[in-house]
Amino acid sequence: MKNLKKQGMPHKSTVFDCSIIHFPKIHNRAGNLTPIQNNIEVPFDVRRVYYLYDIPGGESRGAHAHRKLQQVIIAASGSFDVTLDDGRNKKTVQLNRPYFGLHVFPGLWRDISNFSSGAVCLVLASEFYYAEDYIRDYNDFITFKAVK
Ligand code: TYD
Numbered sequence: 001m002k003n004l005k006k007q008g009m010p011h012k013s014t015v016f017d018c019s020i021i022h023f024p025k026i027h028n029r030a031g032n033l034t035p036i037q038n039n040i041e042v043p044f045d046v047r048r049v050y051y052l053y054d055i056p057g058g059e060s061r062g063a064h065a066h067r068k069l070q071q072v073i074i075a076a077s078g079s080f081d082v083t084l085d086d087g088r089n090k091k092t093v094q095l096n097r098p099y100f101g102l103h104v105f106p107g108l109w110r111d112i113s114n115f116s117s118g119a120v121c122l123v124l125a126s127e128f129y130y131a132e133d134y135i136r137d138y139n140d141f142i143t144f145k146a147v148k
Contacts (some may be wrong), residue, residue, distance in 0.1 A: 010067055010107025011145055015091040017085040017105045021072060025099040034099045042072050043103065044076065044126040051076065052121040053110075060113035061121070065106075065135040065144070069127040070102040073112075078119030085109040087145035109141050 023041050026033040038045045052127055062082075073082055079096035086108055093102050094114075101124070104110060112121060127133060135141045 010105070013105040013107040014086040015108065018084055018091070018093075018108070020027055020093070020104055021101040021103055023099045023101060032099075032135060036101075042124055043102070044070055046124045046126070047128050048125040050123050050125070053119075053121075055115040055116075055119060055121075057117070058116065060111055062110045062112040063136070063138075065109045065141050066127075067105050067133050067135065067144075069124065069125055069130075070106050070132050071104050072124045074101045074122040074124070076120040076122040078116035079113040079114075080116065080119050080121060083111045084112045085111075087142050101105060107145065109135075109138065127145070 021041065023034045026035070036042055057060070073095065074138055075095035076098050079093050079094060081092050082102055082104075083090060083092045084104065095102060114120070135144055
């Protein structure tokens, strides 16, 4: 994993620190299986798993950044777009396979949109749920990143 040091510097993280992780795909004629292990397939200890589902057409999610938390976002079913923003650069990644995960560094604004019908957005997070870890105001985010 590149740029490990930057995970402790959320003010400095950029969209270019984020990468797609290719998980193993164990093929079987009766169906496929993808295993994910702490610090092996994902570069942190997973403390929380949550998933978004039953997303109405045209809705978007996210619109926040995290101060400390890092995460891996997976399209467990269907597809959607994740737009990352570091205050200077934006990058949009389409996720559409359950064996790809987008590793999102701390300190990045994210919007998730264009959910396909029946999409399931699975998130592996490095922290328990702490409301204080969220930055939900974009201007606060820009101040946090010290970019003007
Ligand atoms: P929110 O983070 O706003 O969802 P998203 O960014 O995906 O659009 O969370 C929606 C609500 O769910 C909010 O009231 C907080 C709550 N929530 C929890 O209680 N625990 C969790 O682990 C998460 C992710 C959210």
